[in-house]
Amino acid sequence: MTITTQKPLVRIEGLHKYYGQHHVLRGIDLTVNQGEVSVVIGPSGSGKSTMLRCVNLLETISAGRISVGDQLIGYREVNGRLHDLKVKEIAAQRREIGMVFQRFNLFPTRPRCTT
Ligand SMILES: Nc1ncnc2c1ncn2[C@@H]1O[C@H](COP(=O)(O)OP(=O)(O)OP(=O)(O)O)[C@@H](O)[C@H]1O
Numbered sequence: 400m401t402i403t404t405q406k407p408l409v410r411i412e413g414l415h416k417y418y419g420q421h422h423v424l425r426g427i428d429l430t431v432n433q434g435e436v437s438v439v440i441g442p443s444g445s446g447k448s449t450m451l452r453c454v455n456l457l458e459t460i461s462a463g464r465i466s467v468g469d470q471l472i473g474y475r476e477v478n479g480r481l482h483d484l485k486v487k488e489i490a491a492q493r494r495e496i497g498m499v500f501q502r503f504n505l506f507p508t509r510p511r512c513t514t
């Protein structure tokens with residue numbers, strides 16, 4: 400039996416991302432609740448990695464908002480206006496978000512032969 404608390408952990412709202420004229424993410428909405436496992440499926444180049452990179456601030460977003468837990472990612476909201484977080488604050492947010500890169504074997508994992 401799976402028990403989920405239905406508490407939103409990751410919330411993506413109206414996310415857009417452009418690379419120049421290339422409109423890669425066109426209004427993505429996604430909520431992942433605490434304890435849930437979600438799978439994002441799509442053709443190569445459809446923007447799966449770009450979306451994940453936006454969540455941990457490896458990319459700046461073009462529009463929309465992303466929150467993880469109680470924190471708005473990359474911005475502080477004051478009186479309804481968004482202000483960029485400082486580099487140190489962004490680093491603190493990144494430390495709380497894990498990401499496994501597609502090419503997970505960037506580093507040698509085999510034990511080194513010592514004979
Ligand atoms: N840094 C970048 N600069 C310009 N275009 C980019 C950049 N990163 C990704 N793109 C483009 O954005 C689109 C989405 O790429 P992305 O890597 O997010 O796709 P994906 O769904 O993860 O693909 P795959 O299944 O191959 O991993 C592609 O057209 C890609 O060429």
Ligand SMILES: [Mg+2]
Pocket residue numbers: 447448449501
């Ligand atoms: Mg990818």
